[in-house]
Amino acid sequence: MKKLLLSLFVIVSILTANWVAAAADLEVNTPAIAALKASMQARHGQLSPFYSAGAIGLTKDGMIAVKDATAVPLSQRGSLSGLVSAENADRANLYKEIATANGHAEWQGDIQNTFAGRWIDKAQSGWFYQSGGGWAKK
Amino acid sequence: MLRLAVFASLLVLMQSASAISSLHITADSVTHDTATAQQLELMVDLASTTVTAKAVHIQYQTIEARNANILLDYRALNNQNQHNQSQPSLTLNTDLKQNTDTSWAKTQMYCLLPKNLATESWDCSNGKFTAQRINLPFSLSVLPQTKGFIANINLQNANFSDEAGLHAAEKLNGHLTLVAKQEGDTLNFNSALNWQTGEVFWQPLYFANGGHELQMQGNLKGDIITLDNATLKLDKVGDLNFSGKINTKNYTLYKLDADLPSLNLTEAYPLLFKPFLGKTMLNDAELNGKAALNIHVVDSQLKTFKIKLEDVNIDDKNHKFAFYNVNADIPWSYDDATKVSFSYNNGQLLNMPLGRTNIGAEVNRYSLVSPSITLPILDGTFKLSDISAARINDNWYWHLRAELTPVSMPDASRAFKLPIMQGKASAEIPLVTYSGGILTTDGEIVLNVFDGKATVTQLTLQNPLSDAPRLSADMNLRNLDMGSLTRTFSFGAIEGKLDGDVQDLEMLNWKPIKMDAKLQSSDGKYLKKISQRAVENISSLGGAGAAAAVQRSVLRFFNEFNYEKMGLSCILRNNICEMSGIESTPGGYVIVKGSGIPAITVLGYNKTVGWGELVDRVKHVIDGNTKLIVK
Numbered sequence: 021m022k023k024l025l026l027s028l029f030v031i032v033s034i035l036t037a038n039w040v041a042a043a044a045d046l047e048v049n050t051p052a053i054a055a056l057k058a059s060m061q062a063r064h065g066q067l068s069p070f071y072s073a074g075a076i077g078l079t080k081d082g083m084i085a086v087k088d089a090t091a092v093p094l095s096q097r098g099s100l101s102g103l104v105s106a107e108n109a110d111r112a113n114l115y116k117e118i119a120t121a122n123g124h125a126e127w128q129g130d131i132q133n134t135f136a137g138r139w140i141d142k143a144q145s146g147w148f149y150q151s152g153g154g155w156a157k158k
Numbered sequence: 159m160l161r162l163a164v165f166a167s168l169l170v171l172m173q174s175a176s177a178i179s180s181l182h183i184t185a186d187s188v189t190h191d192t193a194t195a196q197q198l199e200l201m202v203d204l205a206s207t208t209v210t211a212k213a214v215h216i217q218y219q220t221i222e223a224r225n226a227n228i229l230l231d232y233r234a235l236n237n238q239n240q241h242n243q244s245q246p247s248l249t250l251n252t253d254l255k256q257n258t259d260t261s262w263a264k265t266q267m268y269c270l271l272p273k274n275l276a277t278e279s280w281d282c283s284n285g286k287f288t289a290q291r292i293n294l295p296f297s298l299s300v301l302p303q304t305k306g307f308i309a310n311i312n313l314q315n316a317n318f319s320d321e322a323g324l325h326a327a328e329k330l331n332g333h334l335t336l337v338a339k340q341e342g343d344t345l346n347f348n349s350a351l352n353w354q355t356g357e358v359f360w361q362p363l364y365f366a367n368g369g370h371e372l373q374m375q376g377n378l379k380g381d382i383i384t385l386d387n388a389t390l391k392l393d394k395v396g397d398l399n400f401s402g403k404i405n406t407k408n409y410t411l412y413k414l415d416a417d418l419p420s421l422n423l424t425e426a427y428p429l430l431f432k433p434f435l436g437k438t439m440l441n442d443a444e445l446n447g448k449a450a451l452n453i454h455v456v457d458s459q460l461k462t463f464k465i466k467l468e469d470v471n472i473d474d475k476n477h478k479f480a481f482y483n484v485n486a487d488i489p490w491s492y493d494d495a496t497k498v499s500f501s502y503n504n505g506q507l508l509n510m511p512l513g514r515t516n517i518g519a520e521v522n523r524y525s526l527v528s529p530s531i532t533l534p535i536l537d538g539t540f541k542l543s544d545i546s547a548a549r550i551n552d553n554w555y556w557h558l559r560a561e562l563t564p565v566s567m568p569d570a571s572r573a574f575k576l577p578i579m580q581g582k583a584s585a586e587i588p589l590v591t592y593s594g595g596i597l598t599t600d601g602e603i604v605l606n607v608f609d610g611k612a613t614v615t616q617l618t619l620q621n622p623l624s625d626a627p628r629l630s631a632d633m634n635l636r637n638l639d640m641g642s643l644t645r646t647f648s649f650g651a652i653e654g655k656l657d658g659d660v661q662d663l664e665m666l667n668w669k670p671i672k673m674d675a676k677l678q679s680s681d682g683k684y685l686k687k688i689s690q691r692a693v694e695n696i697s698s699l700g701g702a703g704a705a706a707a708v709q710r711s712v713l714r715f716f717n718e719f720n721y722e723k724m725g726l727s728c729i730l731r732n733n734i735c736e737m738s739g740i741e742s743t744p745g746g747y748v749i750v751k752g753s754g755i756p757a758i759t760v761l762g763y764n765k766t767v768g769w770g771e772l773v774d775r776v777k778h779v780i781d782g783n784t785k786l787i788v789k
Contacts, residue, residue, distance in 0.1 A: 051666040055626045089323030090291075094359040095366060097323065098433050102362070106437055 044131060048121040056114045063110075066103055076104060077148030077155055082115065082136035083108045087148050087155055111135075179205045193218040195226075207232035216252075224262065226252035245270040263289030267298070276302050291319040306339030306346075316356070323359075330356030332368070345378045362433035369393030381407040395429060396421040402455075414455040421449040423470060439624070444473045447484070464489045481505035481512075488521075495522040510535055511573055524549045536573065538565035538584070553594060560587040567607065571646075577780065579646045583607045596620045608646075610638035610655070626667050633660040637680050647780045650692030654721075655680035670730060670769070678725025678740060686721050688750065688758070693719065695779040696749055697760050699726065699772070722753035726762070733769045737762060 067084070070076045075091040076084050084107055089097050115135065119128040140149045140158070148155045181202040188195045197214035209230040216223040229249040248269045253262040267285040272278030279301040287294040294316040301308045311334045319326035330353070337348040353368040370392050376385040382405055390398040402414035427445040435441035447470030454461045467486040474480060483503035489496045501516040513534030519526050525548040533540040540562050547556035564582040571579045588601035597619040605612040613634045620628040635658035644652045657680045664672040679686065688696075725740040726749055739747035739762055750760040 051669075051671040052626075055666060059626075086322065090319055090326070092323075094326060094328055094357050095364060097326075097359045098362050098364045101324070102433075102436060109437070 044118070044122050044124070044127055044134075046118060046131065046134065048118060050117065050121045052117045053114065053121065056110050056117060060107065060110050060114070063103060063107055066099075067107065070100060070103070071144070071147045074146075074148055074157075075100060077150065078136075078139050078143055080136055080150040082132045082139060083111055085150075179203070220257050222255050222257060224253045226250075245272065247271060261290050263287060263292065269298075278302075291321070293317045303337075303339065305341070306337070309336045309338075310334070311336075324361040325359070327356055327358040330358065330368075332356070343379060347377065348375045349373070363430065364433070365429070367393075376401075381405050382412075392426075392429075394422060394425045396426065411455055411458050413457075414453065416451075416453045418449075418451040421451065423447050423449055439474070439478065442475045444471075444475065446471050460492060462489070462491045477506075477509070479505065479507045490521060492523060495520055497521075498526075509574055519545070535562070536565045536569045538563045555591075555593045557589060557591045559589055561585070562587075564606075577646050577648070579608070580642050581608060597622060608638040608643050611636045612638075629663075629665040629668070631660075631663050633663060634658065635677075640679075644692065649779060650695050651687075651689040651718075652692045652724075653685045653687040654724075655682070655684055657681075671733075673728070673730045675730070676725065676727035678727075679721070679723050686753070687718050688721050688724070690717050690719075693750070693758055693760060696724075696726075698779060699749075699762075699775055716756045719752060719756050719758040720754040721758070722751045724750040724760075728772070730769060735767050735769050735772050737765060737767060 067076065070092065073091040075086065075088055077087040079085050084104055086101060086104055089100060092100055115128050115132040116125070118131050119125050122131075143149060143158050145158050147158050149158060150156075181200075181204070183198075183200040185198040186196065188198050193216065195213040195216045199210075199212040201210045201212075203209075209228075209232075211226075211228040211230075213226045214224060216226055227250070231247045231249070234244055234246050248267075248271055250265070250267045250269075252265050254265050255262045265285075265287050267282050269280050269282035271280060279299050282298040282300075285296040285298055287296065295314045296316070297312045297314070299310045313330055313332045313334075316330040316332075317326075317328050318330075332354055333352045335350045339346045349372075351372040353370045353372075355368040357367065358365045370390075372388070372390050374385055374388040376383060376388070378384075382403065384403045385401050388400050390400070392398070396418055397420075398416060398418045400414065400416040402416075403412040404410065404414075405412070424446040426449075427443070431445075432441060448468040449470065450464075450466040450468075452462075452464040454463070465486065465488040467484050470481075470484040470486075472479075472481045472484065481502045482505055484501070486498070486500045488498045488500070490498075497518065498521050499516070499518050501514070502512070503514050505512040513536075515531070515533050517528065517531050519528035525546065527547075528545045529543065531542040531545060533542070540560060543559045543561075545556070545558040547554060549555075562583070562585040564584040567579040567581050567583055570583060571577060583605050585603055585605045587599055587603050589599065591598050591600070599614075599617040601615075603614040603617060605614070613636075615632045615634075617631040618629070635656060638656040638658075640652045640654045640656050643656065644650060656677060658675070658677045660676075661674040662672060663670060663675075723740050727738050728735040730736075737747070739749040740751060741748040743761060746761050746763040747765075748759060749762050750758065752758045
């Protein structure tokens with residue numbers, strides 16, 4: 021009986037989770053989302069060499085982090101951390117805005133998790149991403 | 159004090175019956191004060207006059223050493239040495255680490271010992287301290303003094319970095335002189351650090367090169383450091399003189415007096431300010447001029463400061479603002495009210511030229527009041543009155559009243575890079591409030607333009623100087639002279655008067671994203687004429703159908719037509735404009751309704767049009783491009 025209840029619970033949770041993912045429109049566009057995407061797009065050119073050098077990587081919660089600042093010359097390290105914090109601020113806002121645009125602010129966490137997987141899938145080979153307790157190279 | 163903890167074995171090897179030529183002592187453990195050495199070996203070779211001491215492990219307070227080797231070489235004294243040295247020497251080799259570290263650092267040092275160890279200089283060259291990510295070659299000389307010493311340390315081509323790479327240096331050359339003397343429970347010191355060359359990144363600061371000096375004179379008593387006199391000289395930037403008293407355990411700042419008499423802002427801005435400005439509006443500017451700063455802190459509380467700016471120029475690289483020849487005298491005191499003054503010769507804010515301005519205000523701890531500020535803008539003035547601002551919990555709150563005296567529109571249009579408009583504009587802004595990054599106005603902003611009146615109500619502006627300023631407002635236009643309006647925008651002549659209502663206008667980054675807009679000819683009797691070109695242009699705004707509906711034969715015969723009424727509206731949502739006119743027709747709407755002879759009626763058929771496309775159509779019309787975009 022206990023086992024049956026547990027399996028029921030698991031099935032219900034899986035169904036609910038899928039329902040959230042299925043119902044959320046991740047491609048929804050609002051001016052706020054467009055502005056965030058434009059800002060991230062503009063920054064990407066500066067971040068790209070840092071991804072390739074292994075200085076930064078994609079975290080499992082849909083953000084980015086400094087993985088190894090020593091891969092970057094001293095003169096660029098200041099801008100590196102500035103870029104990372106600016107990118108993370110934009111990403112956090114993006115997840116919030118997509119959830120809001122979907123009319124479900126409480127979906128922000130799920131949307132963030134879905135994006136985390138997407139960023140890693142879309143990452144170029146040679147980039148680093150968080151896997152388990154450490155970093156893995158794609 | 160020496161205590162042999164477990165046992166010591168003394169082994170005396172006799173090489174000849176008459177003399178002891180070498181002595182070999184081993185100990186499992188030796189403790190002296192807080193130091194403990196394990197598996198100690200001491201070898202005295204009397205034949206070659208060398209002493210070798212080895213320990214497998216040494217613990218002293220929080221520092222551990224392993225594989226320690228000390229070689230005392232006294233062969234110089236009987237001219238037996240191989241290094242041609244004239245002095246006895248000491249060679250030290252050991253692995254070192256803090257208790258909490260996981261990896262070991264290697265230290266090696268070679269010192270020449272003076273004849274009198276207590277009064278003459280010990281010179282150590284070829285010193286090396288290496289660990290993972292650390293390589294510090296150094297030389298050291300120590301001159302013993304009564305209850306103290308004078309040390310000189312030279313770093314040569316040193317590199318270091320923490321694991322994250324956020325505190326690191328490369329190719330560092332520097333010199334440290336340290337004079338220390340113990341008097342009772344007080345350690346007096348005088349130190350001079352000279353950073354000659356090499357780059358350093360100390361998050362978030364980056365120094366591309368050396369040339370900087372730090373001199374400090376003071377004392378250490380228990381946990382308290384007192385600096386009587388200290389100077390930090392930053393090359394090309396300025397000299398900071400400071401003194402103070404701080405507890406090194408809990409960082410309580412009992413006292414700090416700092417004085418920076420002349421700061422070169424051109425150098426200081428990228429080096430010291432920009433790394434801390436992050437995403438603020440000041441983070442991408444060019445700055446030059448001189449500043450002076452003075453600070454007094456007592457018992458961790460900022461008591462007074464004084465900032466002076468001398469002929470400073472600030473120029474935002476994104477052209478959002480610029481202020482030239484800024485002079486400021488900003489004293490502040492925790493206890494007393496102060497008078498501050500701030501002036502600039504000229505500048506611009508969001509492309510609006512600013513004339514010479516003097517601002518005076520009274521500052522009382524965290525609030526500021528000023529009865530009035532007059533900002534010359536073009537040929538008018540922007541008068542601010544009843545100004546009050548306060549900083550509460552790290553946020554600014556302020557309010558003021560404003561009035562713009564007539565500004566000539568031709569100048570304003572040139573400044574904003576708009577088509578040249580005629581006449582004068584003036585405005586009255588009853589009360590502006592800024593709170594939590596949002597600027598709001600109460601009442602009506604009235605602009606007098608094109609011989610009519612534009613009224614803006616419900617205006618709020620969020621993050622005005624950010625990348626994404628957001629504006630919302632309602633706007634009414636009444637009796638604007640269409641003659642001067644159409645001439646300004648080369649739209650083709652229309653005689654008449656225009657009313658407009660824009661409700662729920664929302665703009666992001668100065669682009670409309672939502673509105674209910676309606677433009678139409680004003681009620682009342684006045685001359686109502688529309689030119690052939692204006693008809694064609696209006697038609698093109700309504701789309702392909704509209705252009706076709708115009709009777710071309712009629713257009714060819716007349717240059718001007720009479721109209722009764724005209725109007726066009728747009729409900730903008732999600733980048734789509736839903737258009738309508740003054741009346742509906744089956745399948746379309748009326749934009750211009752004719753009257754008398756010759757009369758003309760213009761119909762529109764595009765009920766929805768992309769906002770971008772509509773803007774393109776208007777642009778082409780205004781640019782006088784006869785090849786209209788009609789999709």
